[in-house]
Amino acid sequence: MSYEFGFRVRRIDHVGVAVTDLDAALEDYRERFGGRCVHREVNEEQGVEEAMVAWPEGSTQLQLLAPLRPDSPIGRFLDKRGPGLQQMAMTVDDVDAACESLRAQGLELLFPEPKRGTADSRINFVHPRDAGGVLLELVEPAAE
């Protein structure tokens, strides 16, 4: 494994799914698949209301993302593609080092500086063009 780049991916943090109705989606995942809502918040800056859903085994969570307004990233995604898989996120130990390393390899990051993500994490995204069509989020969790 290549940790020579100054950052380490620990795991797949979450899979993000764009939804139109957050409550209905949470209910579906709970009723049909036993998924438990472990976190919920509004992120005004990103224009999104989001919830994290977890299962008993495994630490990778499902992130349900509903737009606060049509001109938000999730609003535009829904408009263009409809509901469905929107992003994959990786837990990194150091998002600044990750961004520096990936930029040095020629990859484009969406934000000049990391922004606030779920639960006070710090996040950035690799442009899908540089990640095989995947909107790839980098998540440095908040210090415990």
Add this chain to the structure above:
Amino acid sequence: MSYEFGFRVRRIDHVGVAVTDLDAALEDYRERFGGRCVHREVNEEQGVEEAMVAWPEGSTQLQLLAPLRPDSPIGRFLDKRGPGLQQMAMTVDDVDAACESLRAQGLELLFPEPKRGTADSRINFVHPRDAGGVLLELVEPAAE
């Protein structure tokens, strides 16, 4: 949590990404993100060559899917959407019970009977129409 339906979701099993070149994608995830290829196989029936990529923490894996022929599911996906996120899979303890339960709730499954998936698992898919636009795979791992 609702286990009254006769099956249990254990975790998010994997996230599936459609790629055009499996070797190049494996190299990218290894070089840039430290992902380790832990399994690789050809599934003639599904018309796909696939690889599973893992990180040190967390059990959810990345599944890279490359088409063996243009008229395969992944070939058609690439043709329509281009490379990117294609499926999310959940580990279930009993795929037959899961299919029965979900059908009883009115959800459409793609196969009348589970088929062989990665590493002798047994799999089926919920139709994206009935899963919020997500192609949702159900995976019962092979007995150890």
